[in-house]
Amino acid sequence: MTRIARVCVLGPSGRMGRAVIDAAAGRTDLRIVAAVDRADAPGLGAEVAAGVVASAEFAAALDACDVYVDFTNPAATRVAAETARDRQRGAVIGTTGMGAAEEAALDALAKVAPIVVAANFSLGVNLLLGMVRTAARVLGPDWDAEVVETHHRGKRDAPSGTALMIAKAIAAGREVDYDTVKRHTRDGDIGARPRGEIGVQTVRGGDVIGEHTAYFFGSAERIEITHRASSRAIFAAGALRAAAWVVGKPPGRYDMQAVLGLH
Numbered sequence: 001m002t003r004i005a006r007v008c009v010l011g012p013s014g015r016m017g018r019a020v021i022d023a024a025a026g027r028t029d030l031r032i033v034a035a036v037d038r039a040d041a042p043g044l045g046a047e048v049a050a051g052v053v054a055s056a057e058f059a060a061a062l063d064a065c066d067v068y069v070d071f072t073n074p075a076a077t078r079v080a081a082e083t084a085r086d087r088q089r090g091a092v093i094g095t096t097g098m099g100a101a102e103e104a105a106l107d108a109l110a111k112v113a114p115i116v117v118a119a120n121f122s123l124g125v126n127l128l129l130g131m132v133r134t135a136a137r138v139l140g141p142d143w144d145a146e147v148v149e150t151h152h153r154g155k156r157d158a159p160s161g162t163a164l165m166i167a168k169a170i171a172a173g174r175e176v177d178y179d180t181v182k183r184h185t186r187d188g189d190i191g192a193r194p195r196g197e198i199g200v201q202t203v204r205g206g207d208v209i210g211e212h213t214a215y216f217f218g219s220a221e222r223i224e225i226t227h228r229a230s231s232r233a234i235f236a237a238g239a240l241r242a243a244a245w246v247v248g249k250p251p252g253r254y255d256m257q258a259v260l261g262l263h
């Protein structure tokens, strides 16, 4: 008999935390057993799922769960990973905009527990990554590649983690080091576009959940590969799929492509 995964949700008052709790309702392969928010979060002490009251006690919550799902912010993600490491708990990490210290904390957790880290949990975007990589490999650097991302006005990090994944997939398809060809801002007298450059542009406004387009500009023709998210439910469903998948896996850092069997 398959075991029901016991899940702790971080940030239940957030846009994604709420979506994860909603997506868990009706699932038979997992159960939300705890919800942990920052000490001054709205709704602390309230019931956020059947029988689950939001608390600020992450260590106690970890003791009651098999895996935690984290869509918060880089600083919170780092502290949570350090706490989870002591308890060897699995994790699903959706937070974006992380720096070297946060990545190191995740790598340390991955040494003792299985974790899935993805800047985008949707099936569509993970499929798009493979398509973009193939396009970049076939077209080569003579086709100018640009990624444009649009998100709601509340998004804190830029470019989006998904845009960076797409841009890195283009670099991988061309077999070049992304950091040597990336261009995240343009302003002033920038000169002609260098061959092989990969540009990423950010648009912010309104309530847009997430849109990404990879452009490949050839001479007299152009390819655009676009993904549009119209509900956070797609990320939440993917994160829960990852949570159910990761429990019982050997320690290590996995991505969503592994969860979906796309590698």
Ligand code: NAD
Residues within 6 Å of the ligand: 010, 011, 012, 013, 014, 015, 016, 017, 036, 037, 038, 041, 071, 072, 073, 074, 076, 093, 094, 095, 096, 097, 118, 119, 120, 121, 122, 157, 235
């Ligand atoms: P949000 O601001 O609506 O929610 C963040 C939540 O984190 C809030 O509930 C906040 O109280 C909580 N939080 C902050 N500090 C905390 C702490 N120390 N302990 C516990 N909880 C804490 O943000 P959002 O729109 O839900 O996005 C959250 C993150 O998820 C962002 O980094 C965003 O880019 C990312 N995101 C990822 C995906 C994906 O598929 N990977 C999809 C959407 C958003």
